[in-house]
Amino acid sequence: MKAVCWQGTGKVAVERVPDPRILNPRDAIVKVTSSAICGSDVHLYDGYVPTMMRGDILGHEFMGEVVEVGSAVSNLSIGDRVVVPFPISCGNCFFCERELFSLCENSNPNAGMAEKFWGHSPAGIFGYSHLTGGYAGGQAEYVRVPFADIGPLKVPNQLSDEQVLFLSDILPTGYMAAENCNIQPGDTVAVWGCGPVGLFAIKSALLLGAGRVIAIDRFAERLHLARQAGAEIIDYDHADTMSTLREMTGGRGPDACIDAVGMEAHMHGMHEAYDRVKQALRMETDRPGVLRQALQSCRNGGTVSVAGVYGGLVDKIPFGAIVNKALTIKSGQTHVHRYMKPLLERIEKGEIDPSFIITHRVSIDEVPDAYAMFRDKQDQCVKVVIRPS
Structure with a gap:
């Protein structure tokens, strides 16, 4: 065969x-x-x-x-x-x-x-x-x-x-990512990555009662599909993701954040350069830029759901944000x-x-x-x- x-x-x-x-x-x-x-x-x-x-x-x-x-x-x-x-x-x-x-x-x-x-x-x-x-x-x-x-x-x-x-x-993966958010009626959910899993997470969050879904990506075709799926969008090539999320949520932050990107995140700025150097030197295996943003952007007491695949070791994770903001983290294949x-x-x-x-x-x-x-x-x-x- x-x-x-x-x-x-x-x-x-x-x-x-x-x-x-x-x-x-x-x-x-x-x-x-x-x-x-x-x-x-x-x-x-x-x-x-x-x-x-x-x-x-x-x-x-x-x-x-x-x-x-x-x-x-x-x-x-x-x-x-x-x-x-x-x-x-x-x-x-x-x-x-x-x-x-x-x-x-x-x-x-x-x-x-x-x-x-x-x-x-x-x-x-x-x-x-x-x-x-x-x-x-x-x-x-x-x-x-x-x-x-x-x-x-x-x-x-x-x-x-x-x-x-x-x-x-990918449909169950997007659905489980949304289900892990413990969505309450009217919640705001932010989804990083408008690839297939992210698009199904958007659809699933709305099916489970989210009032708003905000989708983050930089590719026009993906953002177009995210908008068609019912999301508001942030093009991170043209807007700072974290400050825009604060503005869109009245300073509080999303009730839940979904990382639908995983180990090969593409970002801007020093963190992106840092991760690429460390990955090239095999000092970390994955690029966790989206995970960092999700942890820092989520509101106090919120949930971060990790649907993107991570395989090994990552660096500079803001664990203080998890503890001091009382975040819940849910993930898994x-x-x-x-x-x-x-x-x-x-x-x-x-x-x-x-x-x-x-x-x-x-x-x-x-x-x-x-x-x-x-x-x-x-x-x-x-x-x-x-x-x-």
């Missing part, structure tokens, strides 16, 4: 690799009908996530048709159309029983490696480094899905792939399984059509060029969908 494989920093290639096969009675094989490039994939592409190996198959946002099932999978049949959540979860461990699916204790075969890096291991993740299991991802024609009796969600035929594909990751059915119901009711973020559609052979386009924000690219077949 064809698959998109990591070849080193800044390089991916489409290769012929062996077809996946059933390895465990709880496995299924899915023929991929749609996949996508995620902002988290760009962190791999840019070389900021350790333990990637040449030839690793990328991609954790995908859906398709079940073509084979293991003997222990009774909930799926050949021909079923499914969306697959990006965390791999057993459904039976301490964390899965508490619906903390991205913390599954049984799905990461490289847990010892992750424990040395983070203290404890998260769940396995499709196509996302050997720290999280080294599982082959979904930017391919076929995928082996472990614990298929727990993860994949069957979707109705009357909904298109583009309406349901993002249930695999998304517990996708928990949100898939409720969000599917919202899609079926017409409350949200996730396809509004799609700007580009490519074949699998075009994916290497699409990575560069997406990373570099070329051609007004916001979201790329891949048709592997």
